[in-house]
Amino acid sequence: MIEQHYNFAFLDERTKKRIRRALLKAVAVPGYQVPFGSREMPFAYGWGTGGVQITASIIGQSDVLKVIDQGADDTTNAVNIRRFFERTTGVASTEITREATLIQTRHRIPEVALTEAQILVYQVPMPEPLARLEPRRRETIKMHALSEYGLMHVRLYEDIAQLGAISRAYDYPVLVNARYLMSPSPIPKFDNPKMHMNPALQLFGAGREKRLYAVPPYTPVRSLDFEDHPFEVQKWEHACALCGATESYLDEMIVDDQGSRLFVCSDSNYCEDRRDGGHVGTQQAVSLRNVVPDQSEPGISSAGGAA
């Protein structure tokens, strides 16, 4: 049922054109944050308005849309956004990554490799990678202009000096095309390597912060690191309990109060696809090995309890 009271994809054509012009600039200057006249959308700010505005501006009748949140097609926010585009465009949607021409995502990059025929649209809450070091936009704009990224390197160095490792597990800063420091949006650092030289066009929208940026196809994207502390991604000692995958990003589920955990693929379509192909996991919950029992050590919670 297509909504008749609104324009195709909700936004008026002039607004869509303005957003497309901003996107062209973003593609021309990879990793640079382009300010744009973000509109109020019938979604709350922080719930994907930037991604929705990009998708609304580039979606066409022949597109096939996939929407994921946390890697899954059936999370409530993904359902809501997909339904919005079904209502306002009538465009076909899919859960199968390979079939989609346009994929809007929050917090994940699909596990299967994307192609030149696909566009990945990211929902971005905080587009400024320097925001936690310098909250003032006036300052960070200058820092980007001068490639003044020493502050970020110092921050990462301090982590190593104090904790032995870089304590950024998601939204891990990247350098795009050897020029602009960029927030990959809060994807886990596990997904960072997928951005590098990806054949698909990657577009990023931050509605509330009114910024767009892009990584064009086949653009180098380097996660910041040090020679003696090379960038590493998360690894699990378990495989997916449903499909047995050992190469995918896993979600952890608490299944009882005895410390048992179930690990399953975060990318629901990838997992389904593997199961359809005959792959089977252990179907078992596991108990974790690298968990340090609380009583062995004055941890944060026990110290607070004793005080």
Place this chain on the structure above:
Amino acid sequence: MYVAVKGGAAAIESSWRLLEAQRRGSGSLAALSVSQIREQLSLAVDRVMSEGSLFDPELAALAIKQASGDLLEAIFLLRAYRTTLPRLGYALPLDTARIALLRRISAAFKEVPGGQVLGATYDYTQRLLDFALLAEDSLATQATVSTAAAQPNAGQFGVSDAASTVPRINDLLANEGLLETPLPADDAPRADLTREPLMFPADRALRLQSLARADEGWLLGMGYSTQRGYANSHPFAGEIRRGFVSVEMLPDELGFVIDIGDLEVTECQMINQFNGNRELPPQFTQGYGLAFGGGERKAMAMALVDRALRADELGEPHVAPAQDEEFVLSHGDNVEASGFVQHLKLPHYVDFQAELELVRNLRAHHAEAARSLADKPGAPSQPTQELA
């Protein structure tokens, strides 16, 4: 065997039904009509119009009804509707001296040309709960007409009918040179917050646009802070006026001014002391606030914050949060703030999983380090290091 949670779509649909039931409340009571809300909750309607940036009492009342009285949700609904409307053109600046007055007070002068008009205000009501209104509930269906005559509206008491000019106190002071008269540069292109993103530094016109749609509570707190010593402000409410003013346009194709309707607004001119500097003699400076309808608290708070944000222009030291335009303006929009605070409800388990893995590893390293320290002869028996 674990089965992945499915059914997001079904849950959403159920949620809509529950929401509708919550909105309607007890079916044994008559439903509230949009026109009742418009007429009887008019100050709520005014706030929703101001912060929703759309003057449309009927749609604002509808939004309040739909939002079960959650004004921030109503503001969001109105904004989401407003964004679909075309920008047809820009009105001429409102001339608030030509006004059909409902209320006008000055705290700076006992007597002012045009007189003071107390109008409708809660200021002197003593705030005793009026139990007679409670008793009225049983008579709710009976329309009372006796107060109608005292409640002018744009239709029966239009600006053109009144046709009175009530000089603004600011202008009277400015004529004497006692008050600055800041004017925008004529050639400066007019910024439009609704079309272009807010960038810093913002000029005063843009700041005022932003303040006009900013959350009343945020401005109230910010303005209040300037009175308590966070920024050195000594304000006088030079004038507060409420009434109907004309909206006029000069369409290119006509070449003459047309009146397209009336707006009810509340305007506040704050007057602040200024010691002067090498170029300027001592004089008063101003802060300005404007809100739709009877948004008097909003207009006053806005005027305080506007004045505080002029610190750079007036060469004042930056000492307080209310003087920091990026801080004040970036966080004042309640549609943005409410959305981002509440987005924390969305699933974040991918990121949380990444953090879990990290913290577990850091804890394992930490325990290992503590053990090797304890194994060393002469080392303290208790690990002294704690995870920061």
